[in-house]
Amino acid sequence: MEVTLGTKRLEVGSNQLGLLHSCNDVLHNVDALRTRMEEDGYLVMRGLLNEVDVRAARAHLLDNLMQNDQIDERWPLDDAVIKPDRHGAFLGGRTDISHSRPFLDVVESPELFGFFASFLGHDALTFDYKWLRVVGTNGFTGAHYDIVYMGRGTQKLYTCWIPLGNVAFDQGPLAILVGSHKGEGFQRVRDTYGRMDVDRDNVEGWFSSDPLEMVDRYGGKWHTSEFKAGDVVVFGMYTMHASLVNTTNRYRLSCDVRFQRSDEPTDERWVGDRPIGHYAWGKQPGVTMEEARERWKV
Numbered sequence: 606m607e608v609t610l611g612t613k614r615l616e617v618g619s620n621q622l623g624l625l626h627s628c629n630d631v632l633h634n635v636d637a638l639r640t641r642m643e644e645d646g647y648l649v650m651r652g653l654l655n656e657v658d659v660r661a662a663r664a665h666l667l668d669n670l671m672q673n674d675q676i677d678e679r680w681p682l683d684d685a686v687i688k689p690d691r692h693g694a695f696l697g698g699r700t701d702i703s704h705s706r707p708f709l710d711v712v713e714s715p716e717l718f719g720f721f722a723s724f725l726g727h728d729a730l731t732f733d734y735k736w737l738r739v740v741g742t743n744g745f746t747g748a749h750y751d752i753v754y755m756g757r758g759t760q761k762l763y764t765c766w767i768p769l770g771n772v773a774f775d776q777g778p779l780a781i782l783v784g785s786h787k788g789e790g791f792q793r794v795r796d797t798y799g800r801m802d803v804d805r806d807n808v809e810g811w812f813s814s815d816p817l818e819m820v821d822r823y824g825g826k827w828h829t830s831e832f833k834a835g836d837v838v839v840f841g842m843y844t845m846h847a848s849l850v851n852t853t854n855r856y857r858l859s860c861d862v863r864f865q866r867s868d869e870p871t872d873e874r875w876v877g878d879r880p881i882g883h884y885a886w887g888k889q890p891g892v893t894m895e896e897a898r899e900r901w902k903v
């Protein structure tokens with residue numbers, strides 16, 4: 606099957622776009638999980654979360670979208686069919702919806718805290734800010750490292766990407782550039798782009814829209830997967846990732862949340878009763894990624 610990643614059409618399962626593998630075979634072996642993370646830069650855990658809870662969070666979000674006239678009501682609500690002329694939305698923050706009970710039951714579930722406590726070897730904390738995405742037709746996320754958005758606290762911070770329902774290849778699932786977190790070819794990218802802070806530097810956050818250019822220049826290999834309600838993907842701050850393009854007429858619903866050890870410094874933008882978020886980024890005309898890359902020579 607062909608999908609769209611950035612500016613390219615790629616065949617799933619080809620050399621250019623392989624499949625993420627699950628770590629469920631070592632789910633109860635924390636040393637093996639840490640080794641996998643070191644090797645691959647990500648962990649896909651199938652069915653880690655309670656599917657009923659994930660479906661309840663999805664239903665809650667869809668209800669909200671319906672009340673806001675975003676849903677084509679000729680179809681079952683759970684199909685999340687987009688009303689003609691409506692678009693996706695970013696509903697992140699610390700908002701009524703992102704802090705509703707059904708949503709918190711998923712993103713702050715005992716399963717996630719339990720996993721991170723074991724993986725990190727210490728009690729975990731999660732940012733109060735939650736990134737909640739309602740991705741419409743042609744919506745996608747460009748390739749980036751998360752460190753450029755949330756690097757002011759510990760670097761041992763992990764993103765947990767959670768599909769709110771099943772996500773098929775054509776609905777824009779997550780894609781990971783495997784090898785980007787440690788490959789030698791990426792060293793200069795980590796040392797330049799990876800040291801940027803979007804609020805301090807006011808540079809565009811997405812590194813490239815051409816997935817193959819990145820592979821040719823720096824190495825690695827793009828992998829993706831379909832997902833089911835209950836699956837999660839965990840990855841570190843220097844794992845380059847993006848999403849495929851949602852080419853359907855249905856919303857892709859997902860959220861991404863952050864976990865770290867509770868005894869390490871946090872990035873002040875994302876914690877507290879009213880996290881300040883990106884207080885400067887994009888408020889003034891900024892530097893394009895093209896200009897920044899020229900300056901960094903990457």
Ligand SMILES: O=C(O)CCC(=O)C(=O)O
Nearest residue numbers: 746751764766848859861
């Ligand atoms: O869901 C997406 O489109 C992008 C997610 C992402 O960039 C992240 O989890 O850091």
